[in-house]
Amino acid sequence: MAEVRFAKAINMALDETLTKDPSVVVFGEDVAHAGGPFGVTRGLLDTHGELRVRDTPISEATIVSAAVGAAMSGLKPVVEIMFMDFVAIAMDGLVNQAAKARFMFGGQCSVPMVLRTPHGGGVNAGPQHSQCLEAWFAHIPGLKVVVPSNPSDAYQLLKAAILDPDPVIFIENKAMYSMKGDLDEAAPAIEIGKAHIARAGDDVTIVSYGAAVNTALAAAATLAERDIEAEVVDLRSIQPWDEETVLQSLSRTHRLVILHEAVTNFGVGAEIAARMADIGFDELDAPIIRVGAPFMPVPFAKSLESRYLPDADDVIAAVEKVLA
Template sequence: MSEKTYLQALNEALRHEMERDENVFILGEDVGQFGGCFGVTQGLFDDFGSERVMDTPITESAIVGAATGAAVSGLRPVAELMFVDFIGVSMDQLFNQAAKMRFMFGGKAKVPMTLRMPQGAGISAAAQHSQCLESWFMNIPGLKVVIPSTPYDAKGLLVSAIRDDNPVAFLEHKLLYGVSGEVPDENYSIEIGKADVKREGSDVTILATSKMVYEALEAAERLKADGIEAEVIDPRCLMPLDKETILESVKKTHAFVVVHEAVQYAGPGAELAAMVADEALDYLDAPIKRVGAPFCPVPFSPPLEQQYIPGADEIVEAVKSIR
């Protein structure tokens, strides 16, 4: 293994899959010679050319629509939206077309399309460029939702997303691009829909997604000083969801806290909390707690933005309220 950043891991996954399968191509705004808004596609234009790394007009509806049509035709497009916030422009192409085609054609049509979308707050990009919208995608049957937190997971899951015969919403937190970790140099894949236990514990289950995994791990270390051993689980995928790993942990710890950066109201934690309540209520010794952002647009002001983003303090407080 080598030490690589999250960004480098994604770039490697794209390169490996483009070398392996000539049907894989990239499209999006500034993904070509510029190398992508955040640099994920850097160098790929030089190696694969303009027919496989395609700069598009600034129109998300065309990007997602073209990717959908290409996928149905037998190619494997990897489309990049510069920010997840722009998905609203292409709702129909994604939710009514890509996600439903296989069902509406009785399984005869495949839509092997990956839609990469940076999301998250922390760089003062303000309300229209900082949201976490994973709960939107979770609500659409036919769409897989992947949200990796580590460089290792990012590379393996992007490879699996590209190889999948269904449309995949692949969500990348902007502040994770510079995070480093050990990543194999060779190509590898991680099963979509398999959670990962990032830290074992016996007293409370903390389920955290994306950047909040690191906040949960910090909270777990602080809780350890108070004699509370927290188990931290990263679902890595929200659809399909690895319910078995989550429920087994809850049955062991008898307490559950779910953490995400998306707004708490109707956020992904609402479904995850409901699932645990439905299927493991008898094992709980305390109420389920959710930690998420307040129900307001993301502030531009750096001090206000930091107040808006949940972190280890809120997680510790939530755990101590039930333990």
Template sequence: MPEVRYLKAVNQALYDAMEVDDSVFVIGEDVAAAGGPFKATRGLLETFGPGRVYDAPIAEAVIAGVAVGAAMTGMRPVAEIMFMDFITLAMDQIVNQAAKARSMFGGQASLPLVIRAPHGGGLNAGPQHSQCLEAWFAHVPGLKVVCPANAADAYGLIRSAIDDPDPVIVVENKTLYAAKSELPDDPQAVPIGKATISRPGRDVTVVTYGAMVREALTAADQLTIEGVDIEVLDLRSIQPWDEAMVVSSLARTHRLVVAHEAVEAFGVGAEVVARMADVGFDELDAPIIRVGAPFAPSPFAKSLEAAYRPDASDIVRAVRRTLA
């Protein structure tokens, strides 16, 4: 199976979705002529023309508003927010309008819109270009949130997001863009809400998503040396998330670590842990441990950011604690 960069899979998903459905269009800052700040939309303008690929001014509220209004008027917009941090400027349209329209209008309409937003640190981009804000959106009824960890899932989840009748926030980790992984010649959609076991194991379940999947797999290799066999469960979708698969993994391992790059407090991990403390209580042989960033803004200096971002060693320590 050919290996491609994550970014190429994103691009391929957008291309294929636009090819099969004329109502799909792309809007964002520098997505057309420049091919996107990270080149996720490279070549779309040349293929589909300026009537379907729109370079928007730096105006996030109206970019999101265009997606909402166009979705209400029969289109399938895909909006890009250049860095997830900038999504704060689009919050009214996403949270008060897109998320609520179907419910508050009594089910009259669906809003098939996608917002792609790169998150995460690792580029020394500082406090306003590095945040992982996915938990905010997972907290809002009416939104779906996905965070693919590899090329095949990036392709498959973006195709599902564009095909979905409801608003979907696609969160892409910037440090994954250049990473290569397998993408089949005939890639398939990946259903929203389904997790996957990235590495089976019997001792401890590590629930994670996005770029932390890679760290968890590295941790698994290190722990193997110690004779510890962890199961790495990649959520892929954060809202809805695959509670059933987490429970079934926990029922095999009886120990749980939840890891994400986002700030630990009040994060996605808190929801997973709370549910497992309820529906998974009888399966637990040890306290559940979370791994996440400290409660501080993402720092700039190399030394500080390296200390700030959770990595494989943090997961290793958490796993050891559950076994202690």
């Protein structure tokens, strides 16, 4: 057990899988010589060589589609898109190629690729470098979407994603790269699609994923001082997502708040809320409330962005509302 930063945990998972599996390759913009804009891939080129760890030109569409072609031809590519906002120019490879290959070719092949990309604000990166676009991918049959909330989960989930035979979008919140946490390399593997109860409680369920889980935990700590025990469910994976765990939690607390950093409208929270209103209808003792960003682009200025991002106070307000 060691304390490592989030970025290092990802680096360790990449290093370990590159070592163990010769079919794993890593490529993306500035991932090799520069070690990645956030230092996540630092050292991989030196250890594993330029055949398998490569810098690409700034060609997101081709980076992603080449990963698909490589995955269909025997490799397990792990590619990086420097900011999640840039996937907009790489959608064909993900949506029309990677997601559909297995299905439209009658199950002849899988596409075992991973696309790593950072989302999230909080670093004043502005409207085109801060978005949380995971709902786009969760909407596409054939893609999996994983969002870790701490270094240990990042390490475990990335290893699981690389081993997974299907295309996985692995999302890292860029504000978390320096977050420290305990990492036990010998801990059992995490299964994609299984949620984790990050904190147990009886009064309200807060479902979240990624960095927002930590916001939920902070809110829960404040609520506990007022004798309100919130249960925090860390989804870990949003496609597939763990309906069963959420339903079980809702069946205990009968109140549901869903938190994510992404824009609320038409988001992941909408899907969870709709599903729980369906299969968990008779468990609900209050309306389901979503907490997320307002329906606007991520603003740049510090004062604007801090107001834009959902925080613990927003979660507390939502909890108060469902407890009313």
